Amino acid sequence: MSDHEHIEAQAADWLARLDRGLDDQGEVAFETWKAASTENRIAFIRLQAAWQRADRLAALRRLQDAAPEPRPFLWLKAIAAILIVCAGAGLSVAYLQAHKTAGQPFETAVGMQRSLNLADGTHIELNTDTLIHTSMSSGARTVRLDRGQAYFEVVHDARRPFVVIAGNRRITDLGTKFSVFRDGDRVEVVVKEGQVRIDLVAADPTSTPVVAERNTVVVARKAETLVAIKPQQEIDNELLWRSGMLVFNQTSLADVADEMNRYNTREIDVVGSARNIRIGGSFRRDNIEGFKQLLRDGFGLKIVEADDKTVISN
Amino acid sequence: MKDDVEQWFAREILPLEPVLESYLRRSWHDQSEVQDIRQDAYIRVYEAALREKPFNPKHFLFQVARNLMVDRLRRKNVVFFDSFGDFEAIDAGEDLPDLERSTAARQEMNILLAALKELPARCREVVTLRKIDGLSQREVAKKMGITEDKVEHQVSKGVRLLAKSLYGSRMLVVSGARRRMGRLGILSK
Numbered sequence: 001m002s003d004h005e006h007i008e009a010q011a012a013d014w015l016a017r018l019d020r021g022l023d024d025q026g027e028v029a030f031e032t033w034k035a036a037s038t039e040n041r042i043a044f045i046r047l048q049a050a051w052q053r054a055d056r057l058a059a060l061r062r063l064q065d066a067a068p069e070p071r072p073f074l075w076l077k078a079i080a081a082i083l084i085v086c087a088g089a090g091l092s093v094a095y096l097q098a099h100k101t102a103g104q105p106f107e108t109a110v111g112m113q114r115s116l117n118l119a120d121g122t123h124i125e126l127n128t129d130t131l132i133h134t135s136m137s138s139g140a141r142t143v144r145l146d147r148g149q150a151y152f153e154v155v156h157d158a159r160r161p162f163v164v165i166a167g168n169r170r171i172t173d174l175g176t177k178f179s180v181f182r183d184g185d186r187v188e189v190v191v192k193e194g195q196v197r198i199d200l201v202a203a204d205p206t207s208t209p210v211v212a213e214r215n216t217v218v219v220a221r222k223a224e225t226l227v228a229i230k231p232q233q234e235i236d237n238e239l240l241w242r243s244g245m246l247v248f249n250q251t252s253l254a255d256v257a258d259e260m261n262r263y264n265t266r267e268i269d270v271v272g273s274a275r276n277i278r279i280g281g282s283f284r285r286d287n288i289e290g291f292k293q294l295l296r297d298g299f300g301l302k303i304v305e306a307d308d309k310t311v312i313s314n
Numbered sequence: 315m316k317d318d319v320e321q322w323f324a325r326e327i328l329p330l331e332p333v334l335e336s337y338l339r340r341s342w343h344d345q346s347e348v349q350d351i352r353q354d355a356y357i358r359v360y361e362a363a364l365r366e367k368p369f370n371p372k373h374f375l376f377q378v379a380r381n382l383m384v385d386r387l388r389r390k391n392v393v394f395f396d397s398f399g400d401f402e403a404i405d406a407g408e409d410l411p412d413l414e415r416s417t418a419a420r421q422e423m424n425i426l427l428a429a430l431k432e433l434p435a436r437c438r439e440v441v442t443l444r445k446i447d448g449l450s451q452r453e454v455a456k457k458m459g460i461t462e463d464k465v466e467h468q469v470s471k472g473v474r475l476l477a478k479s480l481y482g483s484r485m486l487v488v489s490g491a492r493r494r495m496g497r498l499g500i501l502s503k
Binding site: 002004008009012013015016017019020038039041042043045046047048049050051053054055056057058059060250278281282284294297298300 | 317318320321323324325328349350353356357360361422423426427429430441442445446448450451452462465466467469470471473474476477480481
């Protein structure tokens with residue numbers, strides 16, 4: 001085996017391993033391998049690009065299988081590829097005094113992010129188009145998530161519980177790093193560390209609270225609550241928005257556009273059969289032009305700039 | 315930064331591989347060295363891009379490949395049997411349509427299917443379940459009744475074979491007549 005073939009074989013093994021997610025040790029080994037030489041890195045990029053190109057075969061799925069089994073939360077799944085992430089620009093840090101935070105609003109516009117530190121040491125990061133109200137008292141710490149997505153690193157204090165109210169759900173910190181995303185009546189909680197308890201705001205004797213551990217994604221809507229345990233890598237990907245990246249794995253273009261649209265005022269509308277194309281990869285959320293170019297060049301899609309939106313079709 | 319360059323590399327450079335490889339095969343006397351030269355060119359382009367991305371990626375890639383060939387000839391202490399004109403292939407490369415950009419979606423699907431068809435049976439089954447049915451590797455293992463390790467092994471094999479046929483694909487349409495290029499040869503010394 002030549003050197004080149006040997007390296008390629010290693011790269012292929014890594015790529016194959018990523019599908020199940022790497023543990024911390026594996027991640028370090030992978031990063032070390034990639035950093036060891038540019039040749040390693042390139043061998044990996046090259047195979048990964050070919051492997052992703054084969055994602056387009058998913059278009060055949062419709063022909064083969066008239067009624068594909070539903071995979072409702074597929075968009076949650078993110079590729080396990082390791083991404084060295086450049087921290088997104090535009091994070092501003094605000095230090096707040098506790099006595100000033102009673103019912104205080106914090107807001108981000110579309111495409112913006114913001115991070116804040118509360119006086120109790122709790123760290124909050126707001127994603128695009130988000131509004132929260134914080135209220136701090138000696139007995140309780142409450143954040144109301146009116147819309148959008150926020151990540152919390154809570155300094156736990158049993159005497160002063162930290163509670164996030166999102167729609168009809170109450171998320172109570174039990175020593176935790178977690179994010180909450182509210183999209184209308186749908187609430188999604190991603191738990192990175194520790195535990196949170198999730199229950200309905202209105203007392204309802206028929207419902208029991210859900211306690212979600214680390215590496216869990218909870219999706220709640222109306223009275224329903226779905227709990228999914230994920231590999232740590234996927235959880236990290238779920239939270240990549242914090243550094244300005246979006247990661248997709250086998251995600252339909254329609255879902256990708258929905259996600260992109262959260263960050264940009266100019267809407268992307270995918271129409272027709274293009275909606276079902278599945279793509280993977282990582283994108284800077286503010287690089288809409290690059291994304292459109294990729295769809296045009298890589299997938300041969302038509303991009304039409306209408307007055308109020310961008311229309312993408314086959 | 316690296317992440318950004320990786321994406322740039324996958325987007326701008328890798329799609330040029332079939333064109334680059336046929337250029338190298340036409341120009342270089344020893345076919346067994348073509349892959350080495352290609353990898354060397356990749357490394358140089360990638361490392362250059364970490365500092366600054368070239369304005370014209372294709373031109374830059376071919377220029378790097380050309381320089382690498384010249385360097386190799388110098389090291390081998392050989393002389394050209396043809397003039398430098400042989401390297402006009404670079405310009406021919408400039409005229410070639412970009413593979414990805416000119417490949418219609420249908421044609422791309424044909425390339426992918428042909429690549430899939432070439433895989434050994436078991437490997438093909440794994441790749442089909444993974445890529446067409448969209449199963450995870452774990453789900454593939456369950457469905458086929460084999461271990462996830464075995465699926466990984468097949469994926470590892472499959473991805474290399476796929477890359478080989480995808481990057482080696484000659485299905486691109488080359489516009490315009492191409493001059494017959496002489497190879498750089500060894501005139502013993």
